Amino acid sequence: MEKMNTIKQDWLGNVRADLLAGIVVALALIPEAIAFSLIAGVNPMVGLYASFIIAMVISIAGGRPAMISAATGAMALVVVSLVADHGLQYLLAAGILTGIIQIVLGYLGIARLMKFIPRAVMVGFVNALAILIFQAQLSNFEGESWIIWAIVAASLAIIFLFPRVTKMIPAPLVAIVVMTILAITLGLDTKNIGDMGTISATLPEFLFPNVPLTFETLLIILPYSISLAFVGLIESLLTAQIVDDMTGTDSNKNRESRGQGISNIIAGFFGGMPGCAMIGQSVINVSSGARGRLSTFTAGLALFIMIMTMSDILMLIPVGALVGVMFFVSYATFDWGSLKAMRTAQKSDTVVMLVTVLVTVITHDLSLGVFAGILTAAILFAAKISKVELDRNIEADQARYIVNGQLFFASTSEFVNQFDVTEDVDAGVKQVTIDFANTHLWDDSAISAIDKVVFKYREVGIEPELLNLNKDSEKLLNTLALHLKQQDANAGH
Numbered sequence: 428m429e430k431m432n433t434i435k436q437d438w439l440g441n442v443r444a445d446l447l448a449g450i451v452v453a454l455a456l457i458p459e460a461i462a463f464s465l466i467a468g469v470n471p472m473v474g475l476y477a478s479f480i481i482a483m484v485i486s487i488a489g490g491r492p493a494m495i496s497a498a499t500g501a502m503a504l505v506v507v508s509l510v511a512d513h514g515l516q517y518l519l520a521a522g523i524l525t526g527i528i529q530i531v532l533g534y535l536g537i538a539r540l541m542k543f544i545p546r547a548v549m550v551g552f553v554n555a556l557a558i559l560i561f562q563a564q565l566s567n568f569e570g571e572s573w574i575i576w577a578i579v580a581a582s583l584a585i586i587f588l589f590p591r592v593t594k595m596i597p598a599p600l601v602a603i604v605v606m607t608i609l610a611i612t613l614g615l616d617t618k619n620i621g622d623m624g625t626i627s628a629t630l631p632e633f634l635f636p637n638v639p640l641t642f643e644t645l646l647i648i649l650p651y652s653i654s655l656a657f658v659g660l661i662e663s664l665l666t667a668q669i670v671d672d673m674t675g676t677d678s679n680k681n682r683e684s685r686g687q688g689i690s691n692i693i694a695g696f697f698g699g700m701p702g703c704a705m706i707g708q709s710v711i712n713v714s715s716g717a718r719g720r721l722s723t724f725t726a727g728l729a730l731f732i733m734i735m736t737m738s739d740i741l742m743l744i745p746v747g748a749l750v751g752v753m754f755f756v757s758y759a760t761f762d763w764g765s766l767k768a769m770r771t772a773q774k775s776d777t778v779v780m781l782v783t784v785l786v787t788v789i790t791h792d793l794s795l796g797v798f799a800g801i802l803t804a805a806i807l808f809a810a811k812i813s814k815v816e817l818d819r820n821i822e823a824d825q826a827r828y829i830v831n832g833q834l835f836f837a838s839t840s841e842f843v844n845q846f847d848v849t850e851d852v853d854a855g856v857k858q859v860t861i862d863f864a865n866t867h868l869w870d871d872s873a874i875s876a877i878d879k880v881v882f883k884y885r886e887v888g889i890e891p892e893l894l895n896l897n898k899d900s901e902k903l904l905n906t907l908a909l910h911l912k913q914q915d916a917n918a919g920h
Contacts, residue, residue: 449725551783582751
């Protein structure tokens with residue numbers, strides 16, 4: 428009964444607002460779906476098919492109501508070299524494999540791993556995505572006259588200024604319509620979508636990618652599929668969290684992961700490129716009043732209807748207008764507040780963000796950039812907590828050491844080096860206590876370090892006493908410590 432109420436609420440709890448928001452999002456999806464297709468180097472229909480298929484499927488299979496998924500710049504950027512080297516069919520195969528990987532990761536609970544991605548890495552991911560989207564547009568200017576520059580500038584002016592008139596109609600859509608009308612009316616000699624590929628009012632056909640079913644094919648597509656899977660899930664789960672915060676509701680992130688996989692598999696079999704959640708469109712959707720799955724389904728269905736009825740018009744859109752839209756997407760995606768935050772943020776966070784951006788921009792691999800950022804964050808965190816200080820107090824013939832800091836592989840050398848057995852002996856010390864009340868033993872390296880200290884003191888006839896170990900630390904010590912095993916062996920004799 429509770430499940431039925433949830434389904435009813437997701438689909439029928441906000442009908443009017445969901446329908447209107449979905450239509451608005453569909454209008455905003457058209458220019459971006461075409462532009463992302465051009466980034467990937469495929470026919471615009473590949474992006475358009477993907478967008479309405481993924482949106483409709485994810486509305487049913489996904490875990491976050493009101494979130495929009497479709498063809499995205501992040502995914503398009505990953506497959507540029509795959510399409511250039513091997514063609515569309517390998518892209519479709521990679522998309523299907525991507526979906527399978529995402530479904531497996533969903534069942535393995537990939538969402539739990541999101542907590543291990545620092546915010547600095549997420550900011551770096553978003554900023555790198557913005558930079559790569561900007562860079563991907565530059566090739567459109569090659570061999571073109573000043574007209575394309577004028578169209579781009581005019582498109583950006585409309586996008587930035589039109590919201591001052593009204594926000595009821597998406598400004599990027601207005602820019603596309605106005606520039607298309609001007610290009611046709613004035614007969615401007617500039618490249619349009621029809622020059623890049625045919626947009627036809629035809630239904631997508633079910634097909635199996637025309638690639639050899641060999642191990643060699645798997646080796647070609649697997650690296651791309653792994654990158655696509657992680658890039659898609661990172662952007663999707665990040666977007667889901669943003670929508671959670673905007674709506675004050677929670678969502679099933681593991682179901683979302685599986686839903687993304689299902690939608691990418693279906694899109695691949697129907698000639699669509701892989702996609703994921705879209706931060707910008709999701710924000711537009713929720714800001715327009717959407718709260719349920721009906722809004723996402725409506726966006727996909729409305730986009731499909733537009734493709735079937737407006738294909739001839741879509742082919743007349745000047746490429747310069749799409750470039751202007753993508754420049755705006757790049758601008759809106761970049762976290763400009765992160766530049767100001769660099770002055771006040773911890774240096775480690777700034778380093779992590781910059782590493783993520785630089786690795787991504789240099790390699791053009793968003794997943795590699797994220798992994799580099801996570802690794803850098805882990806190293807810097809380990810360095811930060813690896814500082815161990817010992818307070819040493821000597822009274823009469825007793826030396827008391829108080830350990831401050833975490834004891835693990837990165838701090839053990841510093842821990843051991845702060846014990847000076849010779850100095851203690853010269854000071855007449857007969858008893859040594861080591862107080863662990865302010866520390867925790869994390870691994871076998873910590874136990875090995877304690878063994879070294881204990882054996883050093885045993886060589887001069889002193890048996891150190893270990894005090895105030897917490898429960899977990901004491902359990903680890905009793906399990907692994909060689910000095911305790913040696914002590915037990917001596918006692919047995």
